[in-house]
Amino acid sequence: MRRSLWLIMTGAALWGTIGWFVKHLYAYGFTPIEVVTLRAVTTVMFLFTYFIITDRSVFKLKQFAHIRYFIGTGLFSIVFFNFCMFSAIEASTIPVATALLYTAPVFVTVMSRMLFKETFTVQKMIALILALGGTVLVIEMIPLDVHQLNIQALLFGLGSGVGYALYSIFGKYALVHYNTKTITFFTFVVASAALIPAFPYESLQTLIELDVLLFALGLGVLPTALAYLLYTNGLKHVEASKASIFTTIEPFVATLIGIFVFSEPFSLAQGVGMSLIIGAVVILEVFRTNQKQLKQETRSSASRNITD
Numbered sequence: 001m002r003r004s005l006w007l008i009m010t011g012a013a014l015w016g017t018i019g020w021f022v023k024h025l026y027a028y029g030f031t032p033i034e035v036v037t038l039r040a041v042t043t044v045m046f047l048f049t050y051f052i053i054t055d056r057s058v059f060k061l062k063q064f065a066h067i068r069y070f071i072g073t074g075l076f077s078i079v080f081f082n083f084c085m086f087s088a089i090e091a092s093t094i095p096v097a098t099a100l101l102y103t104a105p106v107f108v109t110v111m112s113r114m115l116f117k118e119t120f121t122v123q124k125m126i127a128l129i130l131a132l133g134g135t136v137l138v139i140e141m142i143p144l145d146v147h148q149l150n151i152q153a154l155l156f157g158l159g160s161g162v163g164y165a166l167y168s169i170f171g172k173y174a175l176v177h178y179n180t181k182t183i184t185f186f187t188f189v190v191a192s193a194a195l196i197p198a199f200p201y202e203s204l205q206t207l208i209e210l211d212v213l214l215f216a217l218g219l220g221v222l223p224t225a226l227a228y229l230l231y232t233n234g235l236k237h238v239e240a241s242k243a244s245i246f247t248t249i250e251p252f253v254a255t256l257i258g259i260f261v262f263s264e265p266f267s268l269a270q271g272v273g274m275s276l277i278i279g280a281v282v283i284l285e286v287f288r289t290n291q292k293q294l295k296q297e298t299r300s301s302a303s304r305n306i307t308d
Contacts, residue, residue, distance in 0.1 A: 003237075003240045004233075004234040004235075004236065004237040005235075005238060005246060007230045007231070007233050007234030007300055008230070008231055008234035008235070008238060008243045008246050008247065009188065009233065009246050009247075009249050010230050011226075011230035011231035011247075012227070012231070012246065012247035012248075012249045012250045012253075013230075013249055013250070013253045014222050014223045014226060014227035014230070015223050015247070015250045015252075015253075016098070016223075016249065016250040016251065016252070016253025016254040016257065017223045017225050017253065018085075018219070018223045018254070018285040019089055019094030019097070019098065019256065019257055019258060019262075020094075020257050020261060021215050021218055021219035021222075021223065022035055022086050022089055022219070023040065023094070023262055024087070024215045025212070025215050026215065028091060028206055028209075028211075028212050028215075029149075029206065030203060030206070032083055032086035032087045033083055033195070033198070034199060034200070034203055034221070035082075035086050035159075035307070036079060036083050036195060037192070037195040037196065037198075037199050038084040038130055038216040038219060038220065039077070039082060039193045039219045039220050039224060040078065040082075040188050040192040040195055040220075041190040041195075041196065041220065042217050042219060042220020042224075043187070043188045043218055043220040043221075043224045043225050044116040044121065044188045044189055044192050044220075044222055046221050046224075046226075047184070047185050047222065047225050048185075050225070050229070051181065051185060052305030055181065057182075058181045058182045058185050059182075059185070060182075061186070062177055062178075063177075065124040066174070066177055066178075067110060067186075067190070068185070069170060069171075069173055069174035069177075069178075069183075070174070070187050070189070071190055072166070072169075072173070072174075072185040073166075073167050073170045073171055073174065073183060073187040073190075074124070074186070074187045074188065074189070074190030074191040074194070075190060075194055076163070076166050076170065077163050077164065077166040077167035077170060077187075078115065078163075078167065078187055078188065078191045079159045079191050079194060080159070080162075080163035080166070081159075081161075081164045081167070082159070082160075082162025082163075083103075084156045084159035084160035084163055085097055085101055085128050085157075085160035085163075086158060087152075087156040088100060088101075088153050088156035088157040088159075091150060091152040092150055092153035092157070093262075093264035093265065093266065094254050094255070094256050094257060094258035094262065094264060094273075095251070095254060095255040095258045095259070095264065095266045095270065095274070096139065096157065096266075096270065097153070097156075097157055097160070097254075098151060098251045098254035098255065099134070099135075099138045099157075099159060099251055099270070099273065099274040099277055100135065100138060100139070100154070100157025100159045100161060100252065101156055101157065101161055101164060101251075102161070102248075102250075102251055102274075102277045102281060103131050103134075103135060103158060103161035103167045103277060104160075104161040104162075104164035104168075105127075105156075105165070105244075105280070105281050105284050105285075106127060106128055106131040106161070106162045106280060107161050107162050107165035108126070108165040108168045108169070109124050109127070109162075109284060110128075111165060111166075111169050112169070115169065115242065116172075120229075121287070123283055123284070123287040124284065124287070125127060126280075126283060127280040127281075127283045127284045127287075128280070130276045130277070130279050130280040130283070131276070133273070133276050134272075134273040134274065134275070134276030134277035134278075134279075134280065135154075135158070135277065136273065137269045137270060137272055137273025137276065138270050138273035138274060138277070139153065139157070140267070140269065140270065149182070156303070163182055167187075169281075171183060177187065177259065180232055181232070184228055200231040215300045219232075226264070231243070231247070233253050235278075242285075244281070244285045245281070245282050245285050245286075247280070248278045248281060251274055251278065255274070257273075286305060
């Protein structure tokens, strides 16, 4: 169990380093959509190499029509959320962009209510209020100063949360037919196929430089493919809900990188706002765990009654 938790936390910590790679690639003149392309393509390269050695069943689709699930996870989630997140980093700071990304579980809750008719409970309402309050503080809407308010960062940040939430929604349909490894691989394949045609030739020339190439490969390997592999291996012995709580180390790592590596400003109010957003995530995950336990106990009780 302890080893599994360390794997999960290490994976989450690697996710928190995304901003470090993105900022360096921006310094070489890449745009947000170009950085998204580099992340998707290098991730596919690494995962293809890894799975061809360890598990070739990942490459099998049961039906070609199922590609629609990966269009959802690849285009409407991965491409959209990465573009929004990287744009938020460009428009504001790494801590702000990461904090706004963590509004995703709240969007999942709202979407699940609309699409799957899931119950909207008091706990979910509290989480929603905390997330909204945290967003207001992170984006520094209090005290309100229209001239200082970074609308662009707010929209891109919340957009990244929506995009990330869509992965859970589309992934729910894909999980009926495939495991997480297959879903992840084909998600990035579809994302890469959509992005590569639009990648400018001039930027390819920049990739020849060793430093640039290392940052591009690093973005696809460390905070993406390797982070995913560590996290999913940790999940083998840890409940998904508990794992989700431990992944909240990600925004703290991102914040430390933003403050100490790039000297980005981060106020006490923004720190409180981030804590509120993370608190909302924890409440949702704890509540989800309690709901699962209650259902299991109800089923066990019903089984005993039938047996008796």
